[in-house]
Amino acid sequence: MGTKKHNFSAGPCILPQEVFQKASEAILDFNGIGLSLLEISHRSKDFVPVMDEARAIVKRLMNLDDSYEVLYLQGGASLQFIMVPFNLLTKTGKAAYLDTGTWASNAIKEAKRWGNIDVVGSSADEKYSYIPKDYSVDSSYDYFHCTSNNTIYGTQMKSFPEVDTLKVCDMSSDIFSRQLDFSKFDLIYAGAQKNMGPAGTVLVVVKKDILGKTNRDIPAYLDYALHIKKESMFNTPPVFAVYASLLTLQHLEKNGGIAAAEERNNAKAKLLYDEIDYNPNFEGFAKKEDRSVMNVSFRLTDKSKKEKFDQMWKDAGINGLNGHRSVGGYRASLYNALPIESVQVLVDVMKAL
């Protein structure tokens, strides 16, 4: 295996080593029952408690009461781009969206098929390098939709606007990374494959009383209320992804919950941004006040050093540092499971350039 790997992948990404260990064991023998996790019925007495606890732990970690329901669905955030308008465009058929990057703009594109979508703020004019802040959302909108963190550009909403309607947020790339008052949101969704598990499931946290208010005929799989009624088992759930997500969240809970994770994440981000700001070889991409704690986008000030730098970080066992093709440069993703030691290795390489 050679050098220890330092995995800065943008997602799917590093998860706690303990999660890999337990997930690997469950595939051979789940809880000592003599069967693999993969070969048991999702309605068996062995799996139902997994789904129940995977739903319950989310409410505990987010400090949400029973007015919220938790679902593990399939199709990723991309299917949520469709389900949100389908379920939540009700009275006026109008929704307000904040355009802060590629995924936000994909969400807008999908919603436009079903209603009148107003983009109340956009940073497309400056390559999504900042978060628009000067906008308001009145009650003529059925809901407001935003994206809390932008993996590709490395920006992050540090606060969320007060709006006069439902608040919906795609938290795919920073969920469980920082404390928020989650009860200020009406619907939160997140593809699991960053802080909360492997690829293959999308978390939905929804305030129950916002549902059932549309006259639209909702296809079964797209209907949140139906999934709630069926306790997230309307059809066969993605058993392995749900189990590995549960393991990841249990690891988080055991290690101080979101508060402790936030502290560790802030320390990692500070270490790296300080080096970017100090070292004349590098510059950051995002506006300082909007910098993401999860995804650090940066580039070389002198492109001729690229070959040398690339060799150096690869030799140090660093993986997944190339920037997204639409931004170029580098992107270091500092998700919950990445140890600060890996960030130190990267910083040392940057210093040595």
Place this chain on the structure above:
Amino acid sequence: MGTKKHNFSAGPCILPQEVFQKASEAILDFNGIGLSLLEISHRSKDFVPVMDEARAIVKRLMNLDDSYEVLYLQGGASLQFIMVPFNLLTKTGKAAYLDTGTWASNAIKEAKRWGNIDVVGSSADEKYSYIPKDYSVDSSYDYFHCTSNNTIYGTQMKSFPEVDTLKVCDMSSDIFSRQLDFSKFDLIYAGAQKNMGPAGTVLVVVKKDILGKTNRDIPAYLDYALHIKKESMFNTPPVFAVYASLLTLQHLEKNGGIAAAEERNNAKAKLLYDEIDYNPNFEGFAKKEDRSVMNVSFRLTDKSKKEKFDQMWKDAGINGLNGHRSVGGYRASLYNALPIESVQVLVDVMKAL
């Protein structure tokens, strides 16, 4: 672990032991790269070949040429119930469906939201215990939809009608179990969690030239053509489920392909049905000529023997034998990976009752 388990689960279900072993290893260290399968990018040089081969092996096993494309999507067959009419209702907005059980009838319910659906045959009148055969489908329909095997009731289509339109088939519970001329179908879909892998992905095999013929505005995730263009990576695919499906299909290919699997499956089914027919303690549920080779539904002729029989098969290490709640009795699922030795254990228990 005690007695060796004989796993007759209806799905998720038994897979080859080698698949569990390799999948378990990949979660600790994928292909010796020093990283878990769960923590690498789906666009990395390590995962892209997995998706490519998982798509290619399906065409080899099914003997299909390049006029077909293979996709691994999410949302199960239930999301296909929506995607099929969304993509294939084109000219007349009419489709013909065969109603052979719970899943077929769910597919009908979803399709009715989008078009004029005619149920050309149904066995609902006799609790889905047979396959309707007396119907025809003319060219006024955009497509014909059927369900090849019915997990709950234990019936199976032994032949498929010639129709004057596109032929679409939900093969979730018997795909890769028997040789068929797959080129007679225009679209085949199958939730992976029976013969081809763990829960978490749905296979779609589609003839390319049937797409792009609707004026309907298709949401991104529901658009087959878009998934094809993106080589089944429009968004993050269910990485683990795709990999474990590939392992399962590689195991099938190595062990004689579908032809050899069919032979093994027929032998298992014969062993069990012969016992049901011979042993006065039992009777089958499905009409003989329509009996499924995959799911054998049967019941006790004398219900007072239930407690004794249940204890006997549990003591023998048998798992997953209870019938679906809508049928009752027993259901033995004989998917590809179930060894004939397990069927013999069940038959021995039946003989001993």
